[in-house]
Amino acid sequence: MAVQTTYDFDMMLSSAREAYGEELLAMAQEGEEFVFCYSDNVAESTKAGQMIKQFPDRCFNFGIAEPDEVGASAGLALSGLTVFSQVFGPFLPLRAADQIHTDIAYNDVKVRLIGTHSGVTAAGGPTHNDIADLALYRAIPNLTVCVPADAGQCKKIIRASMDYEGPMIIRIDRAGSPNVYADDNYEYEIGKAIETIAGDDVTIISTGSNIYECMMASKKLAEEGISAGVIDMHTIKPLDTDAIIKYANKTGNVVTVEDHSINGGLGGAVAETLCEAGFGGKFKRIGMPDVFSVLGSPDDIYHFYGMDRDGIYKTIKEML
Amino acid sequence: MATIDMNRVKELDDKCLKIRKDLLNFIYRIGMGHLGGELSIVEMAVALYYEYMNWDPKDVKNPDRDRFLLSKGHCSETLYTIFQDMGNYTMDYMVEHFETLDTAKFGMHSNRKYVPEIEISAGSLGHGLPIAVGYALGARYQKKNYRVIVMVGDGEFQEGTNWEALMAGGHYQLNNLVCILDKNKVQMTGHTRDVMNIDPVKDKVEAFGWNVIEVEDGNDVKQCLEALNKIPERDYAKRSKPTFIINNTVKGKGVDFMEDNYKWHGGGIAKEQLDEALADVEKNRMVR
Numbered sequence: 001m002a003v004q005t006t007y008d009f010d011m012m013l014s015s016a017r018e019a020y021g022e023e024l025l026a027m028a029q030e031g032e033e034f035v036f037c038y039s040d041n042v043a044e045s046t047k048a049g050q051m052i053k054q055f056p057d058r059c060f061n062f063g064i065a066e067p068d069e070v071g072a073s074a075g076l077a078l079s080g081l082t083v084f085s086q087v088f089g090p091f092l093p094l095r096a097a098d099q100i101h102t103d104i105a106y107n108d109v110k111v112r113l114i115g116t117h118s119g120v121t122a123a124g125g126p127t128h129n130d131i132a133d134l135a136l137y138r139a140i141p142n143l144t145v146c147v148p149a150d151a152g153q154c155k156k157i158i159r160a161s162m163d164y165e166g167p168m169i170i171r172i173d174r175a176g177s178p179n180v181y182a183d184d185n186y187e188y189e190i191g192k193a194i195e196t197i198a199g200d201d202v203t204i205i206s207t208g209s210n211i212y213e214c215m216m217a218s219k220k221l222a223e224e225g226i227s228a229g230v231i232d233m234h235t236i237k238p239l240d241t242d243a244i245i246k247y248a249n250k251t252g253n254v255v256t257v258e259d260h261s262i263n264g265g266l267g268g269a270v271a272e273t274l275c276e277a278g279f280g281g282k283f284k285r286i287g288m289p290d291v292f293s294v295l296g297s298p299d300d301i302y303h304f305y306g307m308d309r310d311g312i313y314k315t316i317k318e319m320l
Numbered sequence: 321m322a323t324i325d326m327n328r329v330k331e332l333d334d335k336c337l338k339i340r341k342d343l344l345n346f347i348y349r350i351g352m353g354h355l356g357g358e359l360s361i362v363e364m365a366v367a368l369y370y371e372y373m374n375w376d377p378k379d380v381k382n383p384d385r386d387r388f389l390l391s392k393g394h395c396s397e398t399l400y401t402i403f404q405d406m407g408n409y410t411m412d413y414m415v416e417h418f419e420t421l422d423t424a425k426f427g428m429h430s431n432r433k434y435v436p437e438i439e440i441s442a443g444s445l446g447h448g449l450p451i452a453v454g455y456a457l458g459a460r461y462q463k464k465n466y467r468v469i470v471m472v473g474d475g476e477f478q479e480g481t482n483w484e485a486l487m488a489g490g491h492y493q494l495n496n497l498v499c500i501l502d503k504n505k506v507q508m509t510g511h512t513r514d515v516m517n518i519d520p521v522k523d524k525v526e527a528f529g530w531n532v533i534e535v536e537d538g539n540d541v542k543q544c545l546e547a548l549n550k551i552p553e554r555d556y557a558k559r560s561k562p563t564f565i566i567n568n569t570v571k572g573k574g575v576d577f578m579e580d581n582y583k584w585h586g587g588g589i590a591k592e593q594l595d596e597a598l599a600d601v602e603k604n605r606m607v608r
Contacts (some may be wrong), residue, residue: 035461037454060457060492068450068484075454078440080383098444103451107441110434185376310321 004182005196007215014151015175016209017116021048024084028055032162037073037085039254040064041116048086066091070099075258077109082162088304089117089130089226092169097136104167105142112161112168118147118208119259119288123175123318126292130171135264136238137169145236146190147208149180153234156188164190171236173259174298180232183220191235192242199229202316205248206257207233207266210307214257228316233266241273248274252281253319257312259302262287282319286312324545326608328371332541335405336366340574340601343401350397350418352428352589356578357473358398360504360539361571367544368469369402377406380437386466387455389440391448392473392502394586396430396438396492403437439566446479448472449499453465453488456497456562463555469498475507478516483528490529493559495552499530501564503538504571508585522566531561538567539574540606574601 006012024036025047035058044274047217052059060076062069073085092115093100115133122128134212136295144166144197148154154172161168180196188194193213196211197218204214211232218228231247248254254274256267267285286307294304302308306315347353369375373386390399404411417425425434429443435495440451452470459466474483489497501521505512512518522532535547544567551563571585572578575597589597 058461062484062488065484067446067481067485068453068488071447071450071481072454072457072488073487075451075456075468076458076461077454078451079458079464081458081461099447099450102444103442103447118377277436 002198003186003194003196005215005246006179006182006212007197007219008014009182012179012205013176014179016148016151016154016172017175018047019151019154019159020048020114020170021051021171023155024048025051025054026108027159027162028058034058034082034084034162035060035063037069037074037076037083039066039069039142041088042086046147051061067099070096071103073113074099074103074107074109077111078107083212084114085110085111086114086116088192089115089122090133093133093136100143101140105140108142109188110165112170114170114172115159116172117174118171118295119173121194121259121298123298125295129293131288133171134260135268138237138264138269142166143237144168144190145171147234147236149208149211149234150177152179152181152184153188156184157190160188171208173209178212178241180211180215191240192237193240194232194234195229195247197228197230199251200227201251202226202228202253202255202320203231203251204228204255204257204312205231205233205244205266205270207236208259210257210259213302213307213309214310214312216240217316220309220313221316226316226320236266236269239269244270244273245277245279248279248281254281254283255286255312255316255319257286257307259307260287261290263290284313284315284319324542329542330532330544330608332366332370333608335370336362336541337601337605338400339366339405341598342405342411343398344589344597346397346401346414348589348591348594349415350404353397354394354586355589356506356571356581356584357502357504358577359573359575360571361398361471361502362573363539364500364502364539364567365398365402366410367541367548369406372543372548373469377403377408377437384464384466387439387468387566389448389452389455389468389470390430391442391470392445392476393429393442395525396428399430399438400426400435403502408437426583443475445476446481448462449482449485451484452497452499453494456494457492458495460494460556463556465556466526466564467496467498467551467554470501471500471502472503474501474503474512474518475515477501477518477521486525486528486530489562493528494562495558495560496554496556497562497598499562499564501566504565504569506571506582506585508582510582523565529561531563532564532566534566535568538569549593574604576600577602
């Protein structure tokens with residue numbers, strides 16, 4: 001059964017960043033046992049902020065000290081607890097890389113690291129861009145990496161993570177992204193890609209809030225008789241390689257779209273998969289080129305580097 | 321404060337000598353190790369495992385056990401040697417399963433999945449203290465009275481994460497947390513004071529909100545026990561300063577040609593060196 005997306009709706013904004021806090025708060029109120037670690041960037045007004053207020057005994061602020069937070073999260077998990085630990089975008093992979101690798105993945109603890117403000121969504125220039133994280137995470141064994149497409153899916157991931165063994169990363173963008181899914185009535189499974197739009201001419205594989213822009217590009221292409229499928233690759237690791245090969249072979253043309261460097265992220269993972277599978281069709285990566293980003297708002301940066309619907313449309317037109 | 325039983329101290333002196341000899345033989349047989357630091361921590365490790373800690377080698381996953389986290393994971397062979405002395409392994413088994421690829425159980429750096437007596441997989445420096453802070457917070461949250469004891473090296477103490485964790489330990493007033501600094505004063509390429517001085521470490525750690533206990537001779541098991549006996553009572557509900565023990569030790573302790581010599585930070589040991597080292601530790605043993 002096809003999933004119900006927002007393809008035919010007016011844009012419905014929601015926030016995955018708000019959703020994770022909302023789901024944690026709900027789970028705490030339901031009596032689920034877990035603790036929450038955070039750094040100095042959870043506003044009191046957010047749902048996560050409300051949880052800290054309502055459940056202060058299980059929430060631990062580590063200030064501006066990401067490696068300590070991630071290490072301590074591992075310690076809390078070793079004491080027998082399920083741990084959610086939030087860190088601001090780039091400072092999770094770039095500052096705490098050794099702790100993610102050694103304390104979390106190698107020690108094999110039940111910590112869910114939530115990186116907010118992913119990609120270029122934080123704004124503020126390259127110091128605040130989180131465009132190298134997927135490349136790092138992909139090379140660390142024993143790490144599951146999920147990127148919610150929208151707020152509803154973020155809640156599904158948070159919920160699913162309670163019964164999921166082993167370490168996890170949940171990569172969330174800043175705020176205010178359009179919903180990809182019209183409702184929650186779809187099956188979500190960590191590691192299983194979702195075909196949000198079926199297509200015959202080209203397959204777009206994307207992750208996170210970029211999926212909405214892919215759907216809008218697909219819509220524009222449909223007006224010209226081009227059938228572009230969109231695959232929600234919400235789990236970067238373990239990667240659903242069967243889905244990649246299946247949908248790539250269906251159309252013979254593949255484009256990847258991600259708010260990450262084109263080196264080493266989703267595009268790289270798909271390229272490796274297709275190359276090893278003997279895929280002979282056309283292939284193109286869309287994402288941040290190998291430069292420090294120009295300065296501007298996230299939407300303007302997306303447009304500048306061809307990562308928005310117009311850019312995706314243009315790339316596919318040139319490709320076919 | 322518990323009184324120190326001198327007969328027990330003498331037994332532990334004998335134990336330290338045996339652990340030193342077993343360790344030297346182990347390192348000789350496996351051909352690699354970090355003898356300098358592994359010899360410096362013997363007395364404190366013996367004081368912890370054989371006397372102070374609530375820790376049963378036959379029940380190493382007991383939820384109420386005290387946790388000992390070796391942050392200087394390159395000195396794990398001292399712990400393996402203690403576990404074999406306690407009867408959990410034979411020396412032959414450890415040698416036969418040391419870094420033997422997919423049949424390995426023991427490695428130069430500790431792995432908690434392979435060796436269940438080990439609490440944390442460690443090797444990269446500056447990780448133990450942050451993990452211990454989280455562990456102690458978790459114990460308090462779960463209303464558990466076990467202690468979390470982490471041992472760090474003085475060279476390792478140059479890593480910035482230690483100072484982040486000192487801040488957090490003081491901030492959260494983790495009275496169930498104990499950090500032992502194995503201050504053997506030597507790191508891989510020289511004396512710590514020359515490579516990057518950490519002193520005055522007592523003043524610095526006190527300024528972070530910790531209670532500091534200094535052990536004049538950390539290679540005297542009696543002094544180690546006296547320091548451990550000064551740790552506050554077990555009470556998860558109480559918030560007070562965490563404890564920091566500066567354990568002044570000698571790198572390569574007991575072996576004349578290794579003592580205070582950075583060249584014995586890591587490596588193996590030849591047969592003739594082994595014989596000399598075994599004679600040295602016997603000659604240099606604690607006499608009371």
